Amino acid sequence: MIEMNHLTRRYGDLLAVDDVSFSIGAGEVVGLLGHNGAGKTTVMKMLTGALEPTAGTLRVGELEIGRDTAAIQARIGYLPENCPVWPDLTVIEFLEYQAALHGVPEAQRRVAVATAIRRTALKEKATAPIQTLSRGYRQRVGVAQAILHAPEIVILDEPTNGLDPTQILHMRELIRELSAHATVIVSTHILQEVEAVCERVVIMKRGRKVADARLDDLQRGARLLVTLDRDEASARPVLTAVPGVRGMRLDAALDGRWRYALDVPETAAPAVSAAVHAAGFGLHALTPERRDLETVFAEVNRTETPVADTEVRHAA
Ligand SMILES: Nc1ncnc2c1ncn2[C@@H]1O[C@H](COP(=O)(O)OP(=O)(O)OP(=O)(O)O)[C@@H](O)[C@H]1O
Numbered sequence: 001m002i003e004m005n006h007l008t009r010r011y012g013d014l015l016a017v018d019d020v021s022f023s024i025g026a027g028e029v030v031g032l033l034g035h036n037g038a039g040k041t042t043v044m045k046m047l048t049g050a051l052e053p054t055a056g057t058l059r060v061g062e063l064e065i066g067r068d069t070a071a072i073q074a075r076i077g078y079l080p081e082n083c084p085v086w087p088d089l090t091v092i093e094f095l096e097y098q099a100a101l102h103g104v105p106e107a108q109r110r111v112a113v114a115t116a117i118r119r120t121a122l123k124e125k126a127t128a129p130i131q132t133l134s135r136g137y138r139q140r141v142g143v144a145q146a147i148l149h150a151p152e153i154v155i156l157d158e159p160t161n162g163l164d165p166t167q168i169l170h171m172r173e174l175i176r177e178l179s180a181h182a183t184v185i186v187s188t189h190i191l192q193e194v195e196a197v198c199e200r201v202v203i204m205k206r207g208r209k210v211a212d213a214r215l216d217d218l219q220r221g222a223r224l225l226v227t228l229d230r231d232e233a234s235a236r237p238v239l240t241a242v243p244g245v246r247g248m249r250l251d252a253a254l255d256g257r258w259r260y261a262l263d264v265p266e267t268a269a270p271a272v273s274a275a276v277h278a279a280g281f282g283l284h285a286l287t288p289e290r291r292d293l294e295t296v297f298a299e300v301n302r303t304e305t306p307v308a309d310t311e312v313r314h315a316a
Pocket of ligand 1: 011014016034035036037038039040041042043081189
């Protein structure tokens with residue numbers, strides 16, 4: 001549905017986005033992750049037509065940025081970082097004004113505003129001036145303005161920025177709700193955000209794409225964790241003899257049980273289990289290692305070359 005090819009953007013001498021290519025399928029929820037200054041906002045601005053690429057192409061379905069920018073903008077809802085809202089207007093007034101800007105026909109504006117208010121759970125604040133709202137509610141108003149024209153693609157730039165923990169949970173719920181109806185792209189530097197709402201993550205570093213993978217694949221470690229009732233001296237000869245095991249280390253000693261991390265793909269689990277059984281050991285657990293996103297992110301930021309790129313491709 002969305003296809004970026006060799007997208008590049010310079011600000012003078014600064015290469016803010018450097019030859020980035022990836023595609024996003026309809027209905028996906030993708031996290032665009034990177035440290036401050038990685039180039040996330042610049043990518044989003046190019047996608048929304050607010051900024052021209054220096055090089056490369058950006059397509060949404062059959063439309064192309066540049067040639068069809070207005071038509072693409074009609075299909076996209078955008079919550080910018082620090083979304084501008086008019087403090088003197090009430091929520092309804094602001095949304096009616098935004099609906100007009102989005103080109104929603106006058107006869108449909110009331111329904112469009114009411115629907116956006118319902119979906120963002122803003123009903124109790126609908127007639128309140130925006131300046132009286134908490135930051136969490138203001139962010140919801142920002143999301144409401146982004147979905148007024150029922151866009152197929154919703155882009156949220158740092159949607160939980162400055163929210164308290166309760167407001168963050170509400171925003172995550174809202175993002176999940178949005179994802180039932182639209183393709184959602186969330187830009188953030190907060191790892192928990194991606195883990196909470198996204199199924200796929202694209203990681204950027206200094207303008208380049210350094211990882212693009214399903215969250216599940218990215219978090220799957222290359223190790224098997226096996227918990228036995230034997231200490232390392234007994235376990236080592238048995239475990240390292242399993243075909244494919246390249247190494248092992250004691251991961252944790254737990255009250256009469258020992259957990260070992262084996263350098264072997266999870267497909268070796270039946271062979272490990274059989275070897276443990278044949279040796280007469282007690283097997284308490286056998287699970288693939290799961291890396292948290294923090295570990296993956298740290299790894300990506302240590303290396304210059306991409307650590308994970310499953311090249312998730314979709315038909316435009
Ligand atoms: N209008 C501009 N003029 C010059 N440089 C810019 C401009 N906008 C962004 N930059 C620079 O481009 C690089 C990428 O910025 P961008 O805002 O896209 O990153 P980001 O990943 O969204 O960061 P953040 O999370 O801080 O918003 C940064 O080095 C930034 O300073």
